Ligand code: IPE
């Protein structure tokens with residue numbers, strides 16, 4: 001039986017975030033340049049997006065390029081940017097077909113103008129789609145996002161638009177890139193690395209973490225379903241005891 005058939009629709013997470021990792025190693029294993037791995041990672045993006053859309057999920061956030069990734073060799077960064085341009089252009093029709101709305105988070109002003117233009121076009125074109133919201137994290141890091149949020153919040157306090165006593169975690173969340181988006185309930189990282197690498201630090205406060213050994217270019221729908229099935233077996237206690245949760249049922 002397919003793992004998909006074992007999933008309980010009412011228990012699916014509303015929002016899944018993925019750290020897509022392992023492209024370079026996938027290419028190296030085949031004696032190819034790292035860029036080859038990035039190119040082959042596009043199929044996995046397509047598969048996971050389609051799977052999430054088919055399952056009726058609300059949000060899927062993909063970590064595509066971190067603030068720290070700017071420190072990679074110039075040829076790799078250039079190739080990744082070119083790949084972004086061509087992929088966004090070629091995938092727009094599929095997003096339309098699957099009723100997917102594209103959004104992005106990150107320091108978009110730091111992206112080359114071609115990437116920004118292609119991204120803007122796709123975001124506008126898909127804006128009225130009502131199915132899955134696909135969020136690309138580009139030139140994103142959580143500490144950058146939090147620092148930006150703190151600056152805007154401080155500005156509002158200074159100008160009298162916000163009382164210090166009114167600041168709580170909801171108010172603070174509204175200063176982040178992810179405002180209006182519910183926190184991810186599940187965070188997946190591929191390639192056998194056990195770290196967060198500056199991704200959604202605030203938002204994953206209570207997310208379930210799932211680590212897969214699969215290198216990103218090999219990640220397929222079936223692997224995604226396995227992660228979701230694992231998620232459905234977890235007991236999410238939010239600080240309470242197991243007994244309290246059973247009593248509530
Ligand atoms: C993830 O794969 C893609 C990006 C970070 C852009 P990597 O390029 O990090 O691949 P590994 O981790 O070196 O194998």
Ligand code: IPE
Pocket residue numbers: 019020021022063064065066069193195197
């Ligand atoms: C995290 O992967 C960033 C993305 C997937 C875009 P990295 O490969 O850059 O992370 P580290 O450097 O191994 O922590």
Ligand code: MG
Pocket residue numbers: 021022023
């Ligand atoms: Mg990596």
